[in-house]
Amino acid sequence: MKKNLSNQSAIIMVIAAVILVGTIFVPWWGMKFYAPQYPEGLDIIVHPTGLEGDIDVVNGLNHYIGMTPFSNDTFPELPYIRYIVIAISVLIVVGAVLRNKKFLYGLIGIFAVSGAVGIYDMHRWLRKFGTELDPNAPIELEPFVPPMIGENTIANFVTNSYFTYGAFMLAAVLILLVIPLWKDRAK
Amino acid sequence: MGQINIKGVIWLFISGICFVVSIFFPWWALRLVAPQYKEGLYIWVYPYKMDGEIDIINSLNHYIGMKEFSEASFPELDYLPYIIGGIAFITIIIALIRNRTALMIWTGVVLVLAMLGVYDIYRWLRTFGTNLDPSAPINIDPFIPPIVGTNQLANFETFSFFSYGAVLCTIAIIILLIVLWKGKERHV
Amino acid sequence: MNTKRIMSGIIGVLAGLLVAMIVFTDFNQTETVSSADNKTNAEKVYVAPGEQDDYYMMASGGHSGQLFVYGLPSMRLIRQVPVFSPDPATGYGFDKKSKEMLNGYKWGDFHHPAISETEGEYDGRALFASDVGNNRAAYVDLETFHTTDILEIPNISGPHCAAFVTPNSEYFFLPTRFSVPLGDEYVGLDDFSEEYKGVMSAVKPDFENNSLEIAYQVMLPPWSYDLSDAGKGQSNGWGFLSTYNTEEATTTLEINASQNDRDYIVMFNWEQISKEVEEGNYEEVNGVKMFDPLEHPGSVYLVPAPKSPHGVDVTPDGDHFIASGKLSPTTTMFSVEKALEAIENEDFQGEAQGLPILTYESVVDKEVEVGLGPLHTQFDDKGNAYTTLFIDSQVVKWDLESGKVIDKEEVSYSPGHLTAVEGDTAAPGGDWLVSLNKIAKDHYLSVGPSHPESMDLIDISGETIEVVGSAPSQPEPHYAQIINADKINTTEVYDKDEDRENAVWDQADTRIERDGDEVHVYGIAMRSRFIFDADSDRPDTVTVKEGDTVHFHITNTDRDEDITHGMGINGYNENFEIQPGETKTLTIEADKSGSYPIYCTNFCSALHQEMTGYLLVEPK
Numbered sequence: 005m006k007k008n009l010s011n012q013s014a015i016i017m018v019i020a021a022v023i024l025v026g027t028i029f030v031p032w033w034g035m036k037f038y039a040p041q042y043p044e045g046l047d048i049i050v051h052p053t054g055l056e057g058d059i060d061v062v063n064g065l066n067h068y069i070g071m072t073p074f075s076n077d078t079f080p081e082l083p084y085i086r087y088i089v090i091a092i093s094v095l096i097v098v099g100a101v102l103r104n105k106k107f108l109y110g111l112i113g114i115f116a117v118s119g120a121v122g123i124y125d126m127h128r129w130l131r132k133f134g135t136e137l138d139p140n141a142p143i144e145l146e147p148f149v150p151p152m153i154g155e156n157t158i159a160n161f162v163t164n165s166y167f168t169y170g171a172f173m174l175a176a177v178l179i180l181l182v183i184p185l186w187k188d189r190a191k
Numbered sequence: 192m193g194q195i196n197i198k199g200v201i202w203l204f205i206s207g208i209c210f211v212v213s214i215f216f217p218w219w220a221l222r223l224v225a226p227q228y229k230e231g232l233y234i235w236v237y238p239y240k241m242d243g244e245i246d247i248i249n250s251l252n253h254y255i256g257m258k259e260f261s262e263a264s265f266p267e268l269d270y271l272p273y274i275i276g277g278i279a280f281i282t283i284i285i286a287l288i289r290n291r292t293a294l295m296i297w298t299g300v301v302l303v304l305a306m307l308g309v310y311d312i313y314r315w316l317r318t319f320g321t322n323l324d325p326s327a328p329i330n331i332d333p334f335i336p337p338i339v340g341t342n343q344l345a346n347f348e349t350f351s352f353f354s355y356g357a358v359l360c361t362i363a364i365i366i367l368l369i370v371l372w373k374g375k376e377r378h379v
Numbered sequence: 380m381n382t383k384r385i386m387s388g389i390i391g392v393l394a395g396l397l398v399a400m401i402v403f404t405d406f407n408q409t410e411t412v413s414s415a416d417n418k419t420n421a422e423k424v425y426v427a428p429g430e431q432d433d434y435y436m437m438a439s440g441g442h443s444g445q446l447f448v449y450g451l452p453s454m455r456l457i458r459q460v461p462v463f464s465p466d467p468a469t470g471y472g473f474d475k476k477s478k479e480m481l482n483g484y485k486w487g488d489f490h491h492p493a494i495s496e497t498e499g500e501y502d503g504r505a506l507f508a509s510d511v512g513n514n515r516a517a518y519v520d521l522e523t524f525h526t527t528d529i530l531e532i533p534n535i536s537g538p539h540c541a542a543f544v545t546p547n548s549e550y551f552f553l554p555t556r557f558s559v560p561l562g563d564e565y566v567g568l569d570d571f572s573e574e575y576k577g578v579m580s581a582v583k584p585d586f587e588n589n590s591l592e593i594a595y596q597v598m599l600p601p602w603s604y605d606l607s608d609a610g611k612g613q614s615n616g617w618g619f620l621s622t623y624n625t626e627e628a629t630t631t632l633e634i635n636a637s638q639n640d641r642d643y644i645v646m647f648n649w650e651q652i653s654k655e656v657e658e659g660n661y662e663e664v665n666g667v668k669m670f671d672p673l674e675h676p677g678s679v680y681l682v683p684a685p686k687s688p689h690g691v692d693v694t695p696d697g698d699h700f701i702a703s704g705k706l707s708p709t710t711t712m713f714s715v716e717k718a719l720e721a722i723e724n725e726d727f728q729g730e731a732q733g734l735p736i737l738t739y740e741s742v743v744d745k746e747v748e749v750g751l752g753p754l755h756t757q758f759d760d761k762g763n764a765y766t767t768l769f770i771d772s773q774v775v776k777w778d779l780e781s782g783k784v785i786d787k788e789e790v791s792y793s794p795g796h797l798t799a800v801e802g803d804t805a806a807p808g809g810d811w812l813v814s815l816n817k818i819a820k821d822h823y824l825s826v827g828p829s830h831p832e833s834m835d836l837i838d839i840s841g842e843t844i845e846v847v848g849s850a851p852s853q854p855e856p857h858y859a860q861i862i863n864a865d866k867i868n869t870t871e872v873y874d875k876d877e878d879r880e881n882a883v884w885d886q887a888d889t890r891i892e893r894d895g896d897e898v899h900v901y902g903i904a905m906r907s908r909f910i911f912d913a914d915s916d917r918p919d920t921v922t923v924k925e926g927d928t929v930h931f932h933i934t935n936t937d938r939d940e941d942i943t944h945g946m947g948i949n950g951y952n953e954n955f956e957i958q959p960g961e962t963k964t965l966t967i968e969a970d971k972s973g974s975y976p977i978y979c980t981n982f983c984s985a986l987h988q989e990m991t992g993y994l995l996v997e998p999k
Contacts, residue, residue, distance in 0.1 A: 040773070041772050041818050141637070142637035159770060244939075254906075254907075328989075
């Protein structure tokens with residue numbers, strides 16, 4: 005295979021792979037719930053490895069509106085994400101060794117598609133939790149879809165959703181992968 | 192000496208009435224004030240009874256070994272109303288017989304009785320203030336509370352004063368003196 | 380000539396005034412404000428040492444079983460008065476009388492206090508208490524702030540929907556939160572709808588003897604009766620109860636009792652029921668006169684109200700009643716006039732458990748969008764209502780006439796009841812309101828996981844409302860009533876009653892009498908000694924034999940304000956208090972021999988430490 009990427013580009017790709025592996029250890033997405041009696045806010049923090057934050061408290065409150073409780077078990081994709089991330093990282097390192105542009109195109113393609121699937125998956129979950137409410141719940145709410153980013157009001161709670169470190173790092177990885185293409189563009 | 196004029200007779204009647212009325216008012220009082228008794232604790236002495244926060248004062252006084260006082264500890268209270276009634280009665284008799292000599296003697300007697308009364312109060316104050324139980328929890332030097340005026344006793348400030356009954360009696364005695372001085376019939 | 384003179388005179392005076400104005404007017408003065416408006420929040424609630432508060436707030440103590448007495452506006456806790464549970468500090472539940480009143484109960488759950496009323500206004504004579512935990516009612520004499528009577532009530536279970544007093548304190552009612560089979564019988568839960576009943580008790584206070592008696596009971600459907608209020612004005616003679624679980628669920632009520640979109644307000648005509656009972660229209664159940672509205676119809680009606688309503692509150696004029704649907708964002712105002720008309724015209728939309736349901740549309744006045752989780756409503760003197768919003772953690776002020784929301788104020792957090800100055804009477808005050816919050820959370824210095832409750836003091840004297848103070852409370856005031864301090868007339872010292880049973884006033888009369896193995900001590904507690912037997916060498920020592928029953932009849936002869944004596948028996952697990960001029964009896968079983976010090980437990984005097992004695996129990 006043709007080695008048409010520079011040494012510098014290869015280094016950048018290795019850095020991208022390292023950052024990508026690093027995302028496993030930081031949260032990707034979060035949601036904060038504020039209410040008068042929770043001025044400090046309740047957190048749901050999504051890591052690629054699992055959920056963190058005040059999950060039990062949020063579930064305890066959500067049952068009043070008939071929302072399905074969420075836990076690591078309710079998201080079957082969680083156990084696989086870390087392997088997907090590692091696999092892509094390995095591929096990026098392989099790309100750095102091969103220094104092949106076409107391979108890099110393929111990598112960027114895989115990365116972008118995975119990202120899009122990931123975002124769609126999140127949206128699917130948000131819609132599922134917000135719309136499939138138990139009709140027997142004490143408090144009846146109109147079904148709703150919480151936004152992936154930004155504010156929403158459910159009963160006395162104001163929610164704030166946001167992407168965090170992991171997501172930013174993923175974006176950085178994407179940018180780092182694109183840089184070699186630009187740097188080593190055909191002159 | 193001559194007769195008492197009609198004005199004098201009327202005044203003597205008023206004097207007699209003053210004596211009688213004084214029976215129903217307190218003659219002398221003691222007020223004790225301490226930080227926790229801002230409103231003051233009172234002993235009111237009537238010719239026939241004692242009134243006020245006697246029980247509370249007794250229970251406080253036992254700490255300094257003072258004898259308890261009650262109506263029973265003052266035998267005078269049993270016959271004082273009769274003495275005062277008697278004084279009033281004799282005053283009115285004198286008004287009726289209109290004899291100035293009798294009035295003069297009578298005025299003298301009343302003045303002596305009044306002094307005896309004041310002495311009696313003093314005697315009691317001295318008895319209570321000096322005959323303190325030596326085994327009492329709080330030892331204080333024997334003292335004689337003043338008949339009129341303030342005194343400091345441990346955390347208590349005491350105020351003693353003559354009250355309405357004594358004032359009425361004083362008026363009655365002054366009337367006796369004025370009648371004696373001014374109440375002479377001009378033509379015999 | 381003359382006119383000219385007069386004119387020049389007038390002009391001269393005007394000129395003078397103008398000069399005076401210019402010279403003396405302070406142009407820096409922006410506006411004149413009265414000193415009351417000028418007060419800072421701190422000044423509004425500040426009550427200087429030695430000064431007294433304007434109001435009493437009588438707060439129920441919830442599962443502590445006690446009554447909490449606060450001063451307002453300082454929010455100072457003045458006293459905890461034991462009602463339904465023992466109180467070791469005062470010896471409530473230890474001495475003979477209070478032990479008999481408590482009858483072995485270890486706890487109570489005091490939910491809603493009700494101050495006695497005359498013509499729909501607090502009269503300050505007594506306070507009635509209800510015990511959700513053990514089905515009791517209590518009479519607290521407001522002259523002494525002592526509980527003087529406790530009534531155990533059969534057939535009911537959990538009188539949460541109590542106590543609400545009729546406008547002239549004819550009765551107070553205790554409807555129940557839990558339904559049970561009549562007559563303490565066992566019936567399986569499958570027969571709940573048929574065999575279980577929600578019974579309401581009418582209790583009659585006796586102001587002469589400071590006591591209570593059951594007048595009659597009313598058999599109601601097996602629903603949960605939550606809160607209540609008595610009618611006044613044109614609704615006088617009626618009572619209003621809120622219900623939930625009209626689904627008649629028997630398990631997981633959280634879900635299963637939250638299914639119906641509407642539950643009911645029960646309207647019952649207590650005047651008519653009282654008359655019918657007098658006429659003999661009742662059956663005896665467990666020794667109580669039981670009235671069945673199904674057999675004698677025409678006194679109980681149902682009004683549909685929004686999902687699981689909590690509070691039902693009658694307006695000061697008695698023309699409306701307001702039901703707050705705790706799971707709906709509205710509070711619903713009903714017209715008494717329309718309801719009475721609907722009853723008259725038999726305008727019914729159906730029936731439930733045999734009771735007629737008035738047509739909702741015929742009775743409703745308006746639905747007010749107050750916010751999330753409305754629970755309870757109180758009133759001021761200017762035609763406004765104040766409602767707590769549990770879910771939103773707010774108190775909302777709204778106009779009764781228009782239903783318009785005027786202001787909302789955040790409280791911390793999750794308010795249950797609220798109480799305004801005489802805010803549930805015919806003549807509310809209108810200067811203060813206290814929000815009784817269920818969650819204190821981060822509001823006070825932390826004491827670990829068990830938090831106090833929180834109470835927010837709200838100034839409602841202006842157009843907008845503002846929290847100006849906050850105080851923690853022990854668990855757990857559910858409802859409170861605020862009464863003008865002028866209406867409470869207390870006695871600080873008990874009368875020297877020479878005829879009182881077991882009382883000893885003269886030290887010479889103190890004595891110890893033995894009757895078999897019963898020993899009666901007729902003693903005195905005074906500053907600073909006990910006298911059990913004045914003739915004894917050791918007047919403050921009681922010597923008995925192991926196995927004796929010892930009755931200490933102790934009179935506090937210090938009839939002086941705040942000279943309370945206590946009597947604790949070291950090692951015998953007994954203690955009680957005797958107030959100035961009071962006589963109390965403590966009975967103990969001298970079942971272990973030994974020498975046990977007796978001492979005054981309530982600091983009384985400079986020589987309090989010396990106020991001791993001995994209980995000597997000789998071995999068998």
